[in-house]
Amino acid sequence: MGAIYIMWLREVKxxxxxxAQIIVSLGQPTLYLLALGFGFGPVFAKxxxxxxxxxxxxxxxxxxxxxxxxxxxxxxLWDRQFGFLKETLVAPVPRLHIxxxxxxxGATVASLQGLLMLVVCLIAGFRPVHAHAAGTPASHDxxxxxxxxxxxxxxxxxxxxxxxxxxxxxxxxxxxxxxMNFLVMPIFFLSGALYPLKNLPRVLSWITHADPLTxxxxxxxxxxxxxxxxxxxSQFNFMLDLCLLTGLxxxxxxxxxxxxxxxxx
Amino acid sequence: xxxxxxLTKTFDQFTAVKDISFQVDAGEIFAxxxxxxxxxxxxxxxxxxxxxxxxxxxxxxxxxxxxxxxEARQRFGIVFQDxxxxxxxxAYENMELHGILYxxxxxxxxxxxxxxxxxxxxxxxxxxxxxxxxxxxxxxLEIARGFLHTPKILFLDEPTLGLDPQSRNQLWTHVxxxxxxxxxxxxxxxxxxxxxxxxxxxxxVMDHGAIVAIGTSAELKARTNTDSLEGAFLAxxxxxxxxxxxxxxxxxxxxxxxxxxxx
Numbered sequence: 001m002g003a004i005y006i007m008w009l010r011e012v013k014x015x016x017x018x019x020a021q022i023i024v025s026l027g028q029p030t031l032y033l034l035a036l037g038f039g040f041g042p043v044f045a046k047x048x049x050x051x052x053x054x055x056x057x058x059x060x061x062x063x064x065x066x067x068x069x070x071x072x073x074x075x076x077l078w079d080r081q082f083g084f085l086k087e088t089l090v091a092p093v094p095r096l097h098i099x100x101x102x103x104x105x106g107a108t109v110a111s112l113q114g115l116l117m118l119v120v121c122l123i124a125g126f127r128p129v130h131a132h133a134a135g136t137p138a139s140h141d142x143x144x145x146x147x148x149x150x151x152x153x154x155x156x157x158x159x160x161x162x163x164x165x166x167x168x169x170x171x172x173x174x175x176x177x178x179x180m181n182f183l184v185m186p187i188f189f190l191s192g193a194l195y196p197l198k199n200l201p202r203v204l205s206w207i208t209h210a211d212p213l214t215x216x217x218x219x220x221x222x223x224x225x226x227x228x229x230x231x232x233x234s235q236f237n238f239m240l241d242l243c244l245l246t247g248l249x250x251x252x253x254x255x256x257x258x259x260x261x262x263x264x265x
Numbered sequence: 266x267x268x269x270x271x272l273t274k275t276f277d278q279f280t281a282v283k284d285i286s287f288q289v290d291a292g293e294i295f296a297x298x299x300x301x302x303x304x305x306x307x308x309x310x311x312x313x314x315x316x317x318x319x320x321x322x323x324x325x326x327x328x329x330x331x332x333x334x335x336e337a338r339q340r341f342g343i344v345f346q347d348x349x350x351x352x353x354x355x356a357y358e359n360m361e362l363h364g365i366l367y368x369x370x371x372x373x374x375x376x377x378x379x380x381x382x383x384x385x386x387x388x389x390x391x392x393x394x395x396x397x398x399x400x401x402x403x404x405x406l407e408i409a410r411g412f413l414h415t416p417k418i419l420f421l422d423e424p425t426l427g428l429d430p431q432s433r434n435q436l437w438t439h440v441x442x443x444x445x446x447x448x449x450x451x452x453x454x455x456x457x458x459x460x461x462x463x464x465x466x467x468x469x470v471m472d473h474g475a476i477v478a479i480g481t482s483a484e485l486k487a488r489t490n491t492d493s494l495e496g497a498f499l500a501x502x503x504x505x506x507x508x509x510x511x512x513x514x515x516x517x518x519x520x521x522x523x524x525x526x527x528x
Contacts, residue, residue, distance in 0.1 A: 006365040014353050083349040090313050091366035092338035264316050 003093040004101040011105025029060040057126040058220035059193030065114040069156045072106025073163020099260040103160045110156035128224045147223040154245040155216035161252035168259035191217050215241045266291040266450040272321035281307040283474040296465035297454040300507045304474040305454040342411035343420040352396035367414035381409040401432035421453040458495040472502045
């Protein structure tokens, strides 16, 4: 247990020590929120789909968590280069504990980033609301915020574990670039963070439903503004998203533990 | 303390270590010498569970590191050829992290960290980030860390590479002192013959993946009819240069170094 704790602590300490990094990494999602949120607002409203800022705020929160968590896993690449990885590889603890500590640490950091982004969204004018019938005014729902944290945490865990699997596999910077372009960006763009997933072309619809982040964003948007992608009722949707994310987290954690245990240097 | 039988490691076509056998007794300082690419580091990696041998057996204090991995790992400490510290944490935090990974109880940990940091003259700098340390200080910290969990065996893979004579001298004084005080078996590799001559009880010379000679410094000199260990070494391994192919890891390491300097 000590190993899990100390590896977790290492990630969290590193986060709080680089305060500049905290601000910088909120820059990109904030740009998306402001430029796209206000830029596409009029078109979105004209299409009868409501307030775009309300719609995309859960998307940029998900985006922040995605980037932060997946990079925490890939930070293993740096530990490999700067040598610290070896110190943990020869330690007399199961490698499962090492990777678990790292992943939980990365997920904690990503959740904190997501929380900060939520605050940024609230400042920009986003308000959590109850689902409401057309024509009636929406009422604010501050109780949705704790529920949203569940999904922030689950997105963080799923992608920290995915990042750790990738980090255990790739060995150099070129691989990192390739993954950035062919894994992280598609996961983000195909998740429904920026546009509704209804009435899409069939192939695109399949792809979006195979994207793990889709269910995280759907959960966030569901609890925050009461809009779910399936018409099964909010409770069923909530459980569906949560179960899928939990399953994916379990699969990715197992994969990363297996890949990490096989590292030779 | 260390027993190696017919150890072999093959990478694809290339055999890095060919069927080597040797034994190191408890409390001994044992040096592994050899030109670049002789297989020294590969051997250390196999001994320290970082690389799986193709064939052969290893016993560390009676444990096969590939069967009783955790028991074996608890029993050795290692200082790698290239640094393995966490630059973003302080010297003390690096020691603390090591102590927790090696299951040292809290009270012993606190005492021993202080004792070792004082001995290696790092106590005053304990709350500074490792990234602000000089090469010599980082090495000292790594060696102090290697001793923290009172290992029975300490592996040192070219620990004095890139250090000035003062740091080298001091480092070996510490290692010898701890070897005598705590009866730690030391297994080291180096390119500096004078160091091996000074600290090692016995020396093995390795070339092209095989051990070509093994014995005390005096025995090696007598065997080759030379008057220095360097002469004996050249007589055993020849004078031709060895070129190692640069791997992508080396390229990355250079990149990492540039990156570090930039900050």
